[in-house]
Amino acid sequence: MRKLSVSATLIALALLSTANAEEKMSMSDADKAMYAEMLENNPAAMDVAEGEEMFERLIGNEAYAKMLGVKEKDLPKYLSGFPRVVKSAGKVVTIAQTLQMAMADRGQSVPKLESNEIIKMSAYVKSLANGLKTSIDVKSDKQMKEMMALGQEVFEQRRGGRGLSCNSCHSADIIGQRLRMQPLPDLGVNKAAGTWPAYRMTxxxxxxxxxxxxxxxxxxxxxxxxxxxxxxxxxxxxxTNKTKGNEIQIPGLKR
Structure with a gap:
């Protein structure tokens, strides 16, 4: 019989200790009511609106589409396929990175990826693809294949003193169990890529x-x-490839 590593044993014990917790322990009735209300009035909608104002002032659809090498009318469909290879970048990039590129092209100061400007503009730009399905193509070329393989390696690589990885909490045999009284989600079913950027209630x-x-x-x-x-x-x-085919809904809402 296969022996569990110390870190795997610790994870198993943590999961077993909470496996019988009731659903209400993961989210109180008050939190559930708040969640339902926020689904109708997502606070992040204001951030998306601010992102639209900044994007139109600093870049604009026409300049952005030109930099990406696509027609303006094709932007929504094109955006649903990110991360992807952008010819002007010469590599696989995210939407946020294309915004940095666009600002650099216009001779503007380039904000960091973690800046409010990039976060809000990224949410707005991705929201242009709302209602479409994620259409990332990890087999489109050599660079995408390489990045897909690298991403899987990072997802499964055990690191740190506990020997944990992304897969430790999101593998098929762990999904649905509880850690710290929270259900561990299936990233595909949970539409992970199609619903971020998202407002985190906590x-x-x-x-x-x-x-x-x-x-x-x-x-x-x-x-x-x-x-x-x-x-x-x-x-x-x-x-993102795990959520391929799921509808894009920006901004999302998360606990």
Whole structure:
């Protein structure tokens, strides 16, 4: 019989200790009521509106589409396929990185990926694809195939003193169990990529997908992978591919 590692044993014990917790323990009735209300009035909608104002003032659809090498009318469909190879970048990039590129092309000061400007504009730009399905194509070319493989490696790699990985909480045999009284989600069914940037109720702010990755790493006591790095972009490619075909709904709403 296969022996569990110390870290795997600790995870199993944590999951077993909460496996019988009732659903209400993961979210109180008051939180559920608040969640239902926020579904109708997502606070992050204001951030998306601010992102639209900034985007139109600093870049604009026409200039942005030209930089991406697509027609303006085709932007929504094109955006549903990110992360993807952008010819002017010469590599696989995220929507946030294309905004940095567009601002650099216009001779403007380029904000960091974690800045409010980039977060809000990213949410607005991705919202242009709302209602469409994620259409990432990880087999489209060599670079996408390489980033998909890198993302899977990052997702499954055990790191830190506890020997944890993304897969430790999101593998098929763990999904649905509880850790810290929260159900561990299936990232595909949960529409992970199609619903970020999202408003996090527990943090009262909008968070991007890559920043959420960093928060998970921090909670697991792992060194945070830098935003914009090959490893982080690869991880977003891998997770986005899990949600391929799911509807894009920006901004999302998360606990």
């Amino acid at each position: 943090q009262s702010q909008m968070v991007t997908l890559d920043k959420r990755f960093q928060q998970c790493m921090e909670n697991a006591l792992l060194a945070k992978i830098p935003l914009g790095s090959r490893e982080m972009v690869g991880l977003e490619v891998y997770v």
